[in-house]
Amino acid sequence: MFNRPRGTEDILPNVSHVWQNVENSFHNICQNFGYKEIRTPLFERTEVFLRGIGNNADIVQKEMYTFLDKGQRSMTLKPEGTASIVRCYIENNMQYDAKSNKLYYITPCYRYERPQIGRLREFHQFGVENLGSEQAICDSEVISLSYFFLESLGIKNLILLINSIGCENCRDVYKIKLKDYFGKYIDNLCSNCKTRINKNPMRILDCKKCFENLNREIIDNSPKMIKNLCEDCLFHFENVKKNLENIGVKYQIDSKIVRGLDYYTRTVFEIICDIEEIKFSICGGGRYNGLVKELGGNSTCGMGFGIGIERLIHVLYKQNIVILEEKTPLLFVIGMNDLEIMAAQKVVYACRLNGIFAEMDLMNRSVKVQMKYANKIGSKFVMVIGKKEIESNKVKIKNMKTKNENEIVLNFANIKDDVYKILKMIV
RNA sequence: GUGGGUAUAGCUCAGUAGGUUAGAGCGCUAGAUUGUGGCUCUAGAGGCCAUCGGUUCAAUUCCGAUUAUCCACCCCA
Numbered sequence: 001m002f003n004r005p006r007g008t009e010d011i012l013p014n015v016s017h018v019w020q021n022v023e024n025s026f027h028n029i030c031q032n033f034g035y036k037e038i039r040t041p042l043f044e045r046t047e048v049f050l051r052g053i054g055n056n057a058d059i060v061q062k063e064m065y066t067f068l069d070k071g072q073r074s075m076t077l078k079p080e081g082t083a084s085i086v087r088c089y090i091e092n093n094m095q096y097d098a099k100s101n102k103l104y105y106i107t108p109c110y111r112y113e114r115p116q117i118g119r120l121r122e123f124h125q126f127g128v129e130n131l132g133s134e135q136a137i138c139d140s141e142v143i144s145l146s147y148f149f150l151e152s153l154g155i156k157n158l159i160l161l162i163n164s165i166g167c168e169n170c171r172d173v174y175k176i177k178l179k180d181y182f183g184k185y186i187d188n189l190c191s192n193c194k195t196r197i198n199k200n201p202m203r204i205l206d207c208k209k210c211f212e213n214l215n216r217e218i219i220d221n222s223p224k225m226i227k228n229l230c231e232d233c234l235f236h237f238e239n240v241k242k243n244l245e246n247i248g249v250k251y252q253i254d255s256k257i258v259r260g261l262d263y264y265t266r267t268v269f270e271i272i273c274d275i276e277e278i279k280f281s282i283c284g285g286g287r288y289n290g291l292v293k294e295l296g297g298n299s300t301c302g303m304g305f306g307i308g309i310e311r312l313i314h315v316l317y318k319q320n321i322v323i324l325e326e327k328t329p330l331l332f333v334i335g336m337n338d339l340e341i342m343a344a345q346k347v348v349y350a351c352r353l354n355g356i357f358a359e360m361d362l363m364n365r366s367v368k369v370q371m372k373y374a375n376k377i378g379s380k381f382v383m384v385i386g387k388k389e390i391e392s393n394k395v396k397i398k399n400m401k402t403k404n405e406n407e408i409v410l411n412f413a414n415i416k417d418d419v420y421k422i423l424k425m426i427v
Numbered sequence: 428g429u430g431g432g433u434a435u436a437g438c439u440c441a442g443u444a445g446g447u448u449a450g451a452g453c454g455c456u457a458g459a460u461u462g463u464g465g466c467u468c469u470a471g472a473g474g475c476c477a478u479c480g481g482u483u484c485a486a487u488u489c490c491g492a493u494u495a496u497c498c499a500c501c502c503c504a
Contacts, residue, residue, distance in 0.1 A: 003494095057502090058501075058503080062502090111504095113501095113502075114500095115496090115497085119502090119503075126504095127504090192501075208500085307504065311504060334462090366462090367463060368463065369456095369457090370463085371462095372464055375464035375465060376464085376465090379464095384462070386462060387462090398463080398464090
């Protein structure tokens with residue numbers, strides 16, 4: 001016997017309807033916001049992610065599924081959605097098409113990690129990328145789309161956290177300030193952060209270990225990026241906030257949100273959800289003004305987010321949110337013997353081809369057991385066809401809930417013309 | 428990459444201070460007068476007690492390794 005690979009999940013038939021429904025909701029809201037679906041390959045040249053995500057990100061350094069193909073080219077399974085979409089955007093000259101800069105995707109992603117709750121080696125992401133606008137109103141559209149989507153599913157206790165990490169100019173100045181500041185407390189930093197302080201001191205703000213070990217005040221009192229934004233970045237951030245307020249999206253500013261991927265600039269955000277007093281992050285995103293250029297396109301800015309579908313569904317279950325009942329048959333037709341089973345089959349197919357979910361037994365079960373089975377699978381109506389019914393051309397349709405039975409006249413020889421009589425009773 | 432937990436029926440779990448036929452609930456299958464579900468009752472199927480090795484007269488039980496899996500850290504969706 002084989003096990004599924006570590007960190008993967010089988011999506012079984014008893015939960016697949018939840019996936020389908022969540023996906024449909026996402027398709028719907030994206031389309032209402034004017035976003036169009038884009039599908040890119042599952043794997044890309046490794047270079048796309050090296051350049052896109054950034055060499056020193058953990059994802060790139062130790063988590064990518066990278067392999068050589070038979071032509072000795074280095075390929076990598078998508079660890080996230082954005083880089084490959086930007087590659088596609090550039091390759092297809094989409095910047096010249098004003099209609100195709102609002103994109104969304106649903107894709108599997110792969111990261112070689114040790115699995116735990118909400119973290120798999122193969123996981124699925126919804127995402128949106130808006131390319132070409134540097135306006136704050138664009139940021140607010142992307143943020144609000146993710147927020148309203150999660151809200152529309154009925155998720156409670158959602159918290160939207162936003163921050164600005166500035167542009168390359170003000171951020172570099174800020175990093176030096178931060179380095180100086182934490183330099184004074186270097187002995188109190190965790191081993192990771194001692195090396196981080198030179199490469200990426202902003203990640204210290206995000207480090208839980210230091211947050212707990214270090215005097216909390218030291219982190220709280222550290223220089224804040226939003227206090228050190230350049231004029232343009234500050235203006236942008238203020239407008240994002242104004243825009244969010246305008247459409248009724250509540251947010252909290254959290255200077256600890258810095259994001260792990262190198263390509264982010266200015267606005268970054270995260271949506272977390274409280275379940276059992278644990279803050280669970282289900283959505284993350286932000287602005288990436290340098291990425292298109294980094295991957296070889298014209299300087300074009302972008303704004304996007306990713307939502308982890310497994311995490312989202314985990315939250316739905318934890319909050320007892322019933323997304324959609326499983327579809328159950330409207331009619332179950334019981335045939336008693338060979339001849340009657342053939343008649344039952346005709347009835348079932350006539351219904352199915354008229355858009356009705358109809359079922360019958362395929363295992364040669366007794367009437368009683370078929371009845372039990374019809375009940376178990378939740379069929380709303382049941383029709384029994386035996387000798388009597390064939391001879392008299394009369395059948396009873398039983399409402400399983402009320403137990404009421406109604407008789408109708410059917411011409412079994414030409415059932416297709418009589419289907420409407422059945423539909424009339426059960427629809 | 429670091430640390431901790433778990434492995435017994437399809438599922439959720441008991442259990443044996445080492446001893447002959449290994450248990451429950453749920454689920455599954457069949458039956459309770461011949462053509463009708465939910466409730467109830469009865470019966471049945473289903474386990475090399477993860478794998479390999481050690482200790483022992485004897486191991487599902489104790490010890491070790493391996494594998495799988497879960498959780499936390501790191502990181503992130």
